[in-house]
Amino acid sequence: MAEPLTFEDLRGKIVLLDFWTYGCVNCLHVIPDFKRLEAEYPDSLVVVGIHSAKFDSESLTANIRQIAQRYGVEHPIVNDSDLVLMRDIWGAPAWPTTVLIDPLGRVVDWYSGEGVYEVFKPVLEVMVQEYGAAGLLDPTPIPLTPVTQELMDTPLRFPGKVLADPVSGRLFIADTGHNRLVIASLQDYSVLEVIGSGEAALVDGDFASAAFNSPHGLSLAGDLLYVADTNNHVIRAVDLVNRQVTTVAGTGEMATQRLGSGPALEMALRSPWDVLADGDSLYIAMAGSHQLYRLDLTRAALEPFVGNGREDLIDGPRLEAELAQPSGLALHAGYLYFADSESSAIRRVDLAAGRVETIIGPVNAPRARLFIFGDVDGGLDEARLQHPLGVTVAPDGAVYIADTYNNKIKRLDAEARTSTTFAGAAEDGYTDGNLSEARFDEPGGLHYAGGKLYIADTNNHVIRVLDLATESVTTMVFPNVTALLPEGAATSSPAPVTPSSGGAVLSFGEDRTLRLPPQTVAPGEGSILIDAQMPLAISSMRRRPLRCCGPAMVW
Numbered sequence: 085m086a087e088p089l090t091f092e093d094l095r096g097k098i099v100l101l102d103f104w105t106y107g108c109v110n111c112l113h114v115i116p117d118f119k120r121l122e123a124e125y126p127d128s129l130v131v132v133g134i135h136s137a138k139f140d141s142e143s144l145t146a147n148i149r150q151i152a153q154r155y156g157v158e159h160p161i162v163n164d165s166d167l168v169l170m171r172d173i174w175g176a177p178a179w180p181t182t183v184l185i186d187p188l189g190r191v192v193d194w195y196s197g198e199g200v201y202e203v204f205k206p207v208l209e210v211m212v213q214e215y216g217a218a219g220l221l222d223p224t225p226i227p228l229t230p231v232t233q234e235l236m237d238t239p240l241r242f243p244g245k246v247l248a249d250p251v252s253g254r255l256f257i258a259d260t261g262h263n264r265l266v267i268a269s270l271q272d273y274s275v276l277e278v279i280g281s282g283e284a285a286l287v288d289g290d291f292a293s294a295a296f297n298s299p300h301g302l303s304l305a306g307d308l309l310y311v312a313d314t315n316n317h318v319i320r321a322v323d324l325v326n327r328q329v330t331t332v333a334g335t336g337e338m339a340t341q342r343l344g345s346g347p348a349l350e351m352a353l354r355s356p357w358d359v360l361a362d363g364d365s366l367y368i369a370m371a372g373s374h375q376l377y378r379l380d381l382t383r384a385a386l387e388p389f390v391g392n393g394r395e396d397l398i399d400g401p402r403l404e405a406e407l408a409q410p411s412g413l414a415l416h417a418g419y420l421y422f423a424d425s426e427s428s429a430i431r432r433v434d435l436a437a438g439r440v441e442t443i444i445g446p447v448n449a450p451r452a453r454l455f456i457f458g459d460v461d462g463g464l465d466e467a468r469l470q471h472p473l474g475v476t477v478a479p480d481g482a483v484y485i486a487d488t489y490n491n492k493i494k495r496l497d498a499e500a501r502t503s504t505t506f507a508g509a510a511e512d513g514y515t516d517g518n519l520s521e522a523r524f525d526e527p528g529g530l531h532y533a534g535g536k537l538y539i540a541d542t543n544n545h546v547i548r549v550l551d552l553a554t555e556s557v558t559t560m561v562f563p564n565v566t567a568l569l570p571e572g573a574a575t576s577s578p579a580p581v582t583p584s585s586g587g588a589v590l591s592f593g594e595d596r597t598l599r600l601p602p603q604t605v606a607p608g609e610g611s612i613l614i615d616a617q618m619p620l621a622i623s624s625m626r627r628r629p630l631r632c633c634g635p636a637m638v639w
Contacts, residue, residue, distance in 0.1 A: 096222025133161035136170035141489035158230035248533035294329035301358030405440035416477035522557035
């Protein structure tokens with residue numbers, strides 16, 4: 085629709101307001117619930133996302149559009165960047181919070197937490213019957229153009245993690261947005277294998293028929309590649325010799341309560357984000373339960389390894405420590421490192437002593453530790469990160485992290501507890517060059533191998549290569565890129581801007597800049613066509629709903 089969407093447009097519809105922020109794993113857990121309800125009540129229900137950012141990076145409209153594309157969110161979203169709607173008008177107590185409004189504009193119910201489908205399904209069933217019988221439901225479709233329709237057929241889509249293996253000369257990529265894995269040559273980056281049908285599903289089988297749902301973390305153990313199949317809530321094993329994919333942990337259902345111990349295939353998991361194999365152990369960053377888990381590969385048994393399940397930043401004995409959405413793993417010299425994203429911290433487990441310690445993060449703050457973040461280099465007490473998702477350790481002990489929401493690669497000294505910016509800048513972008521010139525866009529994973537960092541540059545849909553010797557960043561280009569594209573699609577990867585190229589700059593508001601490399605055209609008359617599709621917006625809420633004396637009126 086050409087005009088901004090207002091609540092007047094929603095009169096005659098049942099409305100669910102979803103107060104969320106995209107770095108919150110609990111908010112991601114309810115997205116499938118909303119999709120399910122939207123599919124069951126397409127003519128009666130409208131979901132409106134109220135994105136009320138926790139992190140600075142999450143407040144940018146361009147980043148919210150990216151996350152809507154990544155998770156297939158097709159309903160309208162308000163950018164409540166200053167939390168006016170969440171705090172001042174509606175008083176939503178937590179992320180996620182859902183508000184149910186009837187076709188007359190009256191608030192029917194509030195609910196904070198996961199399990200949205202189970203809570204609202206029976207209520208919606210009655211509302212559709214009763215309001216429909218009374219003639220108060222308007223079945224007229226509201227014309228909307230989802231941002232998911234703007235996605236291009238890029239070779240990779242929102243790659244989440246990457247793993248380099250110099251021994252076999254292979255690079256393994258979690259092509260998260262395409263629900264598949266890609267294996268490429270480390271020598272010339274040619275595509276060697278594509279694993280997965282691309283369908284978002286849980287299917288075991290051969291490379292062509294197997295299916296994943298937003299895979300992230302990867303770990304290689306001999307001829308087995310372990311995969312954190314995040315949205316399926318399972319761990320998969322890929323037999324690279326026999327070309328088979330099997331499920332080794334999880335039931336395919338998301339756990340709804342605190343995890344315990346038990347047979348691996350009988351335990352429901354919660355958003356496993358990364359895996360790391362070490363001998364008979366497979367460590368799992370269980371982002372959704374704020375713990376690290378251990379899978380005993382010999383006994384096929386799961387047990388909590390780090391964290392008591394409460395979300396916070398507290399060090400101590402490994403089973404008493406408190407974590408906040410761990411999302412990346414690395415192992416070096418007897419320490420298991422992990423990126424603790426919601427606490428904006430990098431932490432490690434001393435495997436011999438069984439204790440957790442924080443390298444960088446506000447662990448010494450007396451309160452509100454999960455809300456202390458930023459982009460500051462320095463020592464433990466002054467340094468700040470912003471939702472890091474990836475960590476890797478070089479042989480010399482240098483710790484490199486994907487400081488995701490700061491769009492940077494940072495280097496940490498684990499013993500001195502110091503952090504320094506290594507590559508990138510606070511503003512997002514897509515530029516190759518030296519360390520200060522390079523630009524990234526929410527890098528989600530990285531891995532050290534052979535003097536290089538391989539970086540999953542998630543929102544740029546590419547893999548970047550940072551050469552530590554030359555201190556330069558380049559973009560990996562597949563010479564046989566057609567192996568990754570649908571039949572008939574364009575055959576070129578996104579082209580980064582190089583610092584020496586100059587080029588035109590087109591600005592779209594203060595939070596998105598599109599840089600074009602120089603173009604050579606023939607002389608004579610011509611034209612430039614700019615096809616700009618503006619995002620839909622909801623104008624504003626009218627007033628704070630009253631919580632007493634009958635249902636509140638919204639319009």
